[in-house]
Amino acid sequence: MADKILKKADLGKLIESVTGKGGRFVAPTTDSRQIVFKKVKSAEEIATDYILARNSFKEFLFPQTEVVAEFTLGKDTVDMRGVEVHAPQTVIFGARPCEAASLKGMHALFTWDFIDEFYTKREDNTVVVTVGCTKADDACFCTTVNLSPASTEGADVYLREAGESYTVEAITDKGKKFVEAHAAVFGSGSVKADPLVMPEKIANIDLAKVSERLKDKTHYDDKVWPKLTRKCIGCGACTFVCPTCRCFDIVDEGTAFEGERRKNWDSCQYDTFTLHASGHNPREHQHQRWRNRFMCKFNFFPEKFSGKGCVGCGRCVRVCPVRLDITEVMEEFSK
Amino acid sequence: MNNIYLPNLVTIEDIYEEAPDVRSFRLVFKDPKLRDTFEFKTGQFGLYSAFGLGESTFCIASSPTRKGYIQCTFRKSGRVTGGLAQLSIGDTMGFRGPYGNHFPVDEWKGKNIVFVAGGIGLPPVRSVIWNVLDRREDFGHITIVYGAKTVADLVYKEELKHWEARGDVTLVQTVDPGGQTADWKGKVGFVPTVLKEAAPKAENTVAVTCGPPIMIKFVLNALLELGFEEESVYTTLENRMKCGVGKCGRCNVGDIYVCKEGPVYTAAEIKRMYNDF
Amino acid sequence: MSGHTEHSAPTGGYEPKIMAFVCNWCTYAGADLAGTSRMEYRPNVRIIKLPCTGRIDPLFIIKAFENGADGVLVSGCHPGDCHYTTGNYHARRRWIGFKHLMEFAGIDMRRLHFSWVSASEAIKWVDLINKVTDEIKALGPFMEYKGLKATEAEQG
């Protein structure tokens, strides 16, 4: 049976087909010695030999900084205007199956009762095309959190490398429509997909047990927290590269006469994150902040939003200046 | 587009100086339709904007029984509250809300109520007090225990006088040792101690408390000692918030998002939470 | 002052906005003398008076550019004349560092001026302001800094 395929040589045509309709084509590309998700205009820009991009593609759904309202202040007047969300049709190409799995939880959070249209409108206009991994490194741990390079959760279209082509599998309706809309670019043929590379499951980690242990509230004041996370320096690097971290700040910027209100990424690792005006800080010590992040990943985020709190992409492990490895903490909590 | 971060414009109709650096605003919506239709429940909070400086979270200190306006009380302590403190009558600010859950006042029909507040913790309680006083006949005995660091720091001084004079409310006022003035007629001592001395009956009574975290902790203990049941002691958590709508991720106490599942909790619920205050 | 809206190049009668951070005891007094002596000079300069040049944090200068200044002037007592004895010596060290940093970052140094003006040097002050204003006027608005906002829009 002939399968739907995409020839690698036709990537340029796909980009043209998307951008020709006014869309935005986002793909991993090389920038300052790193692989980064960026808007691309031609196939030459796209990196093919990579494990993961440095950034998660979340920034195309939930930008690092965005204006939500603008205001002009007169002597006795205030003119306040909401801002329309900038949500162009977007194709995220070359995402990895792990990071795509973050979308379910993100959607649940941003639509929990109040609907954040800055997120949902972008989400509606975004097609996520994942490519199964043929490479992994020692920081990858998707298999440990019950995902794998073969998982299609969150993806609209799932591709696999097959020599000079990709095999194409439309997962969602949105994905099917996307393939149809650009039918001229996709071909059919019978190709054999390259083998996927499965990161080895970390033997001592039992995800169910981690979540069970976290539910038992007595762990909260356990000495194990300061001991495990003593080296944490409290930068926010892990949270900023994490595909499921989505905490933000709302700030006003401008002059005495005009300005804008912005929604900016923030990090639970900063001590000012929860600092009260009175000076009281519910999470005063770094280990408490770290504990919160861990709890968020493996306890309350999955429970509340039935999404994945951690997708095992390993970005936080790679980026950590002191190599504080989340899997080592998971190991401790699997005991 | 429905923008959940866009505040409504409100006009400052009146300003009351409550205590050093503490001020109340009486606010009315600029939009006349919203002015007529706006509803909230006692215990809910809002986000108040000083444009160019940001948003700050405080409770709505007025009672939902008083229509047409809302009142907020804040202490000047940071960037936003500092900016708000510079506004004068007639100025415009922003308001988003109401958010969060509320005190189940309707469930308290026929019960006695004890209010325990410390310092700037009175405003959230005030909303309940007026709500209850406006339907006085629905409730039994009402006791208010209120304390502050010094006499000057007591907020709502006029209303305290009014409550004292009403006759259908037992008001116990106290200031911390050293905070009294020569003509101070109230008690001297910390709120939890004074509460224990006042010893309101626990039977068929609910308690509502708010104040600094450390005071709440001791007040809860004192109430339990007096025989109150954990289910009938209520408090409101005032965690730092930015969005107010369960997105920004900073108000959580373990798995509980205070802005959406709170800010009002019973002592029993608090006891079940992670120790993350 | 509005750094947030002026993106377009000006036409015709462009007048630059210049911030001057000056010390209370020398330069401000010098500027005051110029005023009381009814000397005329370009009106483009907005003076911010500080107790001493030692109080001038480099952040003030960055903030001035951020908020739309086309040029910045920093001025205080001549070395040796500081009202607080040593404030301007400290300031001088800081400026040496800051000047090189700004240069390395690619700030056009024709927009950032440092000067010593004493309380009696009203004429020097007038000449300085006229010279700085004319130079910055010829350069036009500080589009590089103002353009940073447009850079953001491009990325989206």
Place this chain on the structure above:
Amino acid sequence: MEKTLRLKAKELLESGEVKVVIGYGWNRSKTRTTPVFITDPADVDTLVWNPLCVNNLSLYLTRKYKEIKALGRPAIVAKGCDIRNIVVLITEGQFKREDVFIIGMTCNGTVYKQDLWKGELTPNIMPTKCHNCDVRNPHVTDFVVGEKSTFTPPEVPTGMVYDKVKDLDSKSQSERWAFWVKEFSRCVKCYACRQVCPLCYCERCITEKNMPQWIETSAHPRGNLSWNLTRAMHLVGRCTFCGECERSCPVNIPLNLINQKMIGVVKEAFDFKSGYDEKTHPPMIVFSPDDKENFIK
């Protein structure tokens, strides 16, 4: 060397002379080193020493780390370059020389980033600082581990960072501007550069002060420029070129260039190199009436 190190650590902990040894240990897969805090003499075998020991552990001696301070007097495993930071911290009154036991490690260089390690230390994976290192034999110590290094740094410092600084200096002002705006525009404001810097020990950073908001917190080009310039300015005359900020930057901003440039400026203007002598004041808190400049009119 590891053996001597472990023995010394054991001795220090057992005698009670120190309560904690701050050093390097392996991660689980033994591919990277990571900071470890040894409080029990039985755990000293966790300590390792190899070219992957890149972290500047003097960071943990600063006042931000109250929980580590609470453990008691520390001993620290430090390379010469890390000791330079300890010296600056002492000069700036953060603690006294006797408050810390310095185990100086004789060093033949480290890798620039741990990812580059392929099992052998070759010059091309070493950072510029190692090629020009004059403290391979640690200069302020209580105990030295390792045989004396005979390495002498080149007379004129060489390496990628110096070349790039020179290259940027030779460019036009607008080219430099374009370069930095592009580099800084990637900044995500994670503040890893600040958090990892042993000299950024303020408990409340200027970016977190919001009355007024001196540095815009948004990660837009304007806010990023302001943050990065301020960070560099606050390190003038103090930075020891340990390179931790650039190593930690998740978006590869070449912070070493700006730091090295300022080190050059300080050397030229005040003939000062930070981190060698704990008795000399850093140049930005003192002055000389004879300071020379040519730009103040």
